[in-house]
Amino acid sequence: MTKLNMEFILYYKRKVLMEKVVAFDLDGTLLDSADDLLLSLNTLLDELNMSKVNKSDINDLVGNGALVMIQKAFKLNNLKYKNNNNNLLMRFIEIYKTCFLKNSKLYEHVAYVLKKLHKNNFKLIIVSNKTEFFIHKILDHFDIKKYFSAISGGDTFAFKKPNPKHLTETIKKINLINYQCTFVGDSINDAICAKENDSKLILMSYGYSQENIHDMKADLVTDDLRDILKFLGV
Structure with missing residues (x-):
């Protein structure tokens, strides 16, 4: 060759x-998926008696997973996320399971x-x-x-x-x-x-x-x- x-x-x-x-x-x-993520997050925040986030905030919230999204929502409420056992993350996932295909x-x-x-x-x-x-x-x-x-x-x-x-x-x-x-x-x-x-x-x-x-x-x-x-x- x-x-x-x-x-x-x-x-x-x-x-x-x-x-x-x-x-x-x-x-x-x-x-x-913005509408369904926002709906789920605001449902969680409402349960916690926290201020809801606006759709204009979505670009800053998504992209790093649900936990980071929750942490950023706390920050928008001028609060520090201290949920070490992740029960809030589990609750968000429960909520999202009910609506993740509603508007996406x-x-x-x-x-x-x-x-x-x-x-x-x-x-x-x-x-x-x-x-x-x-x-x-x-x-x-x-x-x-x-x-x-x-x-x-x-x-x-x-x-x-x-x-x-x-x-x-x-x-x-x-x-x-x-x-x-x-x-x-x-x-x-x-x-x-x-x-x-x-x-x-x-x-x-x-x-x-x-x-x-x-x-x-x-x-x-x-x-x-x-x-x-x-x-x-x-």
Whole structure:
């Protein structure tokens, strides 16, 4: 075998046989869940005789899981969260279970884009800080779970976004070694997780980011999920 042939084979293995992975955040990226999260949080705050939060506060509240959301709501009430046994977190989850599909909806074009990527042999995964139980229920409800090869939530591992291991450990679930990854999200947590894994980064401008996503050095910022198809060459 000539040196040229060997170089071609190595190039083929690296580029042509490389699996294409697209990692998606959930809330603020695929799912508009703000109303149901707000309803659940305000129900909890009402039970505690605390002031409710406004929808305008949602960008600051979501993205790091339910516990952080509750802690931030306490801060908005000028109170310090001191619930060491997590019974308030458990109560929030109980409330959320009763209404998490009441008003939540997929953003426009989500089902179309996922189907298109899946048909073109992209490996799709969910990397979200949402409790994994709810992720599975939501994906089943909207009939899009079939497109995903792996799913992880904020309680799947001992770490979560922005820790880059949240992404790498999710990819390990599908036993990939040679792959290229693109992360689609809406927040600084997604940006950090993607960049520290040398993944391409796409940020959705309609999401819940409090920070300016145009400062996060994304490869693409868009308000139309279909734009990722062109970016990925589909």
